[in-house]
Amino acid sequence: AQSVTQLDSHVSVSEGTPVLLRCNYSSSYSPSLFWYVQHPNKGLQLLLKYTSAATLVKGINGFEAEFKKSETSFHLTKPSAHMSDAAEYFCVVSVPTGANSKLTFGKGITLSVRP
Amino acid sequence: ETGVTQTPRHLVMGMTNKKSLKCEQHLGHNAMYWYKQSAKKPLELMFVYNFKEQTENNSVPSRFSPECPNSSHLFLHLHTLQPEDSALYLCASSQEGLAVEQFFGPGTRLTVL
Numbered sequence: 001a002q003s004v005t006q007l008d009s010h011v012s013v014s015e016g017t018p019v020l021l022r023c024n025y026s027s028s029y030s031p032s033l034f035w036y037v038q039h040p041n042k043g044l045q046l047l048l049k050y051t052s053a054a055t056l057v058k059g060i061n062g063f064e065a066e067f068k069k070s071e072t073s074f075h076l077t078k079p080s081a082h083m084s085d086a087a088e089y090f091c092v093v094s095v096p097t098g099a100n101s102k103l104t105f106g107k108g109i110t111l112s113v114r115p
Numbered sequence: 116e117t118g119v120t121q122t123p124r125h126l127v128m129g130m131t132n133k134k135s136l137k138c139e140q141h142l143g144h145n146a147m148y149w150y151k152q153s154a155k156k157p158l159e160l161m162f163v164y165n166f167k168e169q170t171e172n173n174s175v176p177s178r179f180s181p182e183c184p185n186s187s188h189l190f191l192h193l194h195t196l197q198p199e200d201s202a203l204y205l206c207a208s209s210q211e212g213l214a215v216e217q218f219f220g221p222g223t224r225l226t227v228l
Binding site (some may be wrong): 027034036041042043044045048049060090094102103107108 | 119121139155156157158160189205207215216218220221222224
């Protein structure tokens with residue numbers, strides 16, 4: 001079975017400062033990992049994904065994440081926060097289950113950006 | 116239309132009403148999903164369809180009835196819901212295979228009175 005832990009439920013940063021959103025996973029298989037973002041009253045949008053290629057993954061809007069197998073982590077970072085980054089962020093692990101892949105979502109982190 | 120669309124965006128219904136949620140994907144995918152998103156809880160997978168066939172039902176109460184007439188359309192029929200069913204219902208699609216991402220619609224905000 002797989003699981004995702006997002007220990008922080010809420011992160012607040014000032015505009016222009018770095019963002020760090022933490023994610024740890026557990027999986028019996030080599031996982032694929034995703035970060036999704038959800039702005040208010042919107043669906044989930046894929047930020048980036050890791051699928052066993054390069055461990056440092058670059059996504060949209062300046063976000064990136066690094067897969068660290070030894071630490072079972074996949075933390076999301078951005079050098080400089082913008083007001084438009086305020087949203088909910090979900091870390092997701094995917095493992096193959098027969099012909100399908102099953103996604104397991106973390107509880108999400110609400111990112112607030114202060115002016 | 117592009118991506119995954121859902122209608123209606125908002126729905127208020129009484130416990131005795133019957134309503135349906137609609138999802139349409141314009142991505143040529145062969146798998147579609149219904150998720151329930153409640154406040155302070157992780158996303159809950161409800162149903163999975165592959166090539167119009169239901170492949171997963173995560174112990175969802177029978178008052179939720181999915182229908183997938185083709186690979187592009189997915190419905191969720193609602194009947195005699197409870198107030199605790201109020202949530203954001205998200206539809207997603209993917210080109211099924213290993214470790215592929217899912218593409219989400221904007222969701223239907225459902226309120227059951």
